[in-house]
Amino acid sequence: MATKRVIAITGASSGIGRATALRLARDGAAVAICARRADRLGRVAAEIAAAGGEPLAIAADVTREADMEQFVAGAVDRFGRLDVIVCNAGFGVAGAIDEIAPAQMQELLDVNYTGTYLAARAALRVFRRQGHGHVIVVSSIVGKRGVPYMGAYAATKFAQVGLAECLRAEVAGSRIFVSVVYPVSTDTEFFDVMTRRTGVEVARAFGPRQDVDTVANAIARAIEHPTPEVYPHFNSRFLVVLNAIAPGVTDRLVKRFGRRPIR
Numbered sequence: 001m002a003t004k005r006v007i008a009i010t011g012a013s014s015g016i017g018r019a020t021a022l023r024l025a026r027d028g029a030a031v032a033i034c035a036r037r038a039d040r041l042g043r044v045a046a047e048i049a050a051a052g053g054e055p056l057a058i059a060a061d062v063t064r065e066a067d068m069e070q071f072v073a074g075a076v077d078r079f080g081r082l083d084v085i086v087c088n089a090g091f092g093v094a095g096a097i098d099e100i101a102p103a104q105m106q107e108l109l110d111v112n113y114t115g116t117y118l119a120a121r122a123a124l125r126v127f128r129r130q131g132h133g134h135v136i137v138v139s140s141i142v143g144k145r146g147v148p149y150m151g152a153y154a155a156t157k158f159a160q161v162g163l164a165e166c167l168r169a170e171v172a173g174s175r176i177f178v179s180v181v182y183p184v185s186t187d188t189e190f191f192d193v194m195t196r197r198t199g200v201e202v203a204r205a206f207g208p209r210q211d212v213d214t215v216a217n218a219i220a221r222a223i224e225h226p227t228p229e230v231y232p233h234f235n236s237r238f239l240v241v242l243n244a245i246a247p248g249v250t251d252r253l254v255k256r257f258g259r260r261p262i263r
Contacts, residue, residue, distance in 0.1 A: 006079040008032040008072060010062050010119050011089030013040035016138060016183065019216040020086060025053025032075035034060040062089045062115030072122040081130060084223055085123035087116040088138040092153040100152040112156035117163060132175035134226055136219060137164045141182045141236045145243045145250060147257045168228060177226035181219060184233040185209045208233050
């Protein structure tokens with residue numbers, strides 16, 4: 001029988017993180033999960049166990065270096081190693097660039113970008129010691145091509161991509177892999193959180209959507225067969241190509257996809 005994988009997931013109390021944890025649990029993985037909401041985290045841990053996985057739930061804040069170090073160390077202490085870290089924690093706000101408050105921008109950077117950096121940094125020490133590992137960064141299609149009124153959020157997603165691309169080149173040729181996942185609009189509580197964080201109702205965008213299990217399945221496939229870029233919605237990669245060859249045309253196209261706050 002093959003040795004089960006040990007996988008750590010940040011932001012796992014809901015949405016893509018939760019769905020990914022349950023999908024991997026069905027394969028019998030040992031899954032360490034973290035989030036700030038300890039009550040929800042406990043419920044997800046119970047779901048992991050019911051699905052056939054072995055859970056470890058640790059309440060942690062991705063913006064705190066000590067928390068991420070303790071999260072990774074806890075997974076290694078419990079399971080003996082760490083094979084994969086899924087840097088998933090994040091949220092969004094909507095608004096024109098000159099409407100986003102500096103405090104909002106800083107919080108986005110702290111959670112979406114610095115949280116990814118701290119989680120990956122903690123795991124990389126383990127991966128280098130082991131000689132193998134896999135960093136998976138859950139970005140967004142707006143980390144490849146921004147859309148109106150999502151500039152602050154997109155900036156953090158672009159930052160994740162830059163970090164991952166540089167790291168991927170640094171470890172090229174080794175048994176440490178780096179993948180970036182680019183979901184389109186996904187049916188989770190992300191939209192409700194964005195409306196609450198923005199402070200006003202946010203119009204739902206037009207454009208392609210996917211369910212959370214589609215993203216979770218794509219992440220599971222990337223773990224089985226590491227690949228640099230993962231597009232759960234296959235056609236979204238054509239937006240990236242169009243933007244590379246005709247950015248002005250793409251500007252006009254994506255206007256319909258913006259999430260404008262409703263005043």
